[in-house]
Amino acid sequence: IDLLDHRIEGLIADMPGGQSPDEPPEPSEPGASPRYLAAVDRLDEIAGIGPRAAQVIIAEIGLSMAVFPTPGHLVSWAKLAPRTIQSGAMRRKGRTGHGNSYRRSVLGEAAIAASRTDTFLGARYRRLVKRIGKAKALVAVARSVLVIIWHLLNDATSRFHDLGPEFFNQHTNTERRTRNHVRQLETLGYTVTLTPAAA
Numbered sequence: 800i801d802l803l804d805h806r807i808e809g810l811i812a813d814m815p816g817g818q819s820p821d822e823p824p825e826p827s828e829p830g831a832s833p834r835y836l837a838a839v840d841r842l843d844e845i846a847g848i849g850p851r852a853a854q855v856i857i858a859e860i861g862l863s864m865a866v867f868p869t870p871g872h873l874v875s876w877a878k879l880a881p882r883t884i885q886s887g888a889m890r891r892k893g894r895t896g897h898g899n900s901y902r903r904s905v906l907g908e909a910a911i912a913a914s915r916t917d918t919f920l921g922a923r924y925r926r927l928v929k930r931i932g933k934a935k936a937l938v939a940v941a942r943s944v945l946v947i948i949w950h951l952l953n954d955a956t957s958r959f960h961d962l963g964p965e966f967f968n969q970h971t972n973t974e975r976r977t978r979n980h981v982r983q984l985e986t987l988g989y990t991v992t993l994t995p996a997a998a
Contacts, residue, residue, distance in 0.1 A: 847913030
């Protein structure tokens, strides 16, 4: 196992962009730009992904994102994009597809691990699981992880920064949610009067 681990690390280091350059670029402003890290180290910073998972992902999708112009292209290629099946006027949601089993399993494991964390990805899973169920929520989190991976591999100087579990609450349109709740209650036959809460 140690011999195989050593060979894997050597092969990844030989890939273009697989290891840090001898002289990392200096940031333009103090603390403004993080130092250059090897691809495995940058992917390891994502919640739910460890060094081994990062190595498998790099082995399966490579380091060059030139073949994927957008994150959507990578997600579609990995068979994680939602599908819509249409026949005449009828539309229904289709399965995402199987894709590469190694890639799918490592992203699934990363999604499960991320769903248990107190991070943006964990909060995303907890929001979705109430509405669409566990399996679909994990696929959605795996898709989010893959989008993050595309951005990190597309720019060798980029680093992962977690948005935090409160991201969704901070970016919620309170007025729109209030209108939706009022409309639902009025549909049930209630008359709603809004009064501001006491300070």
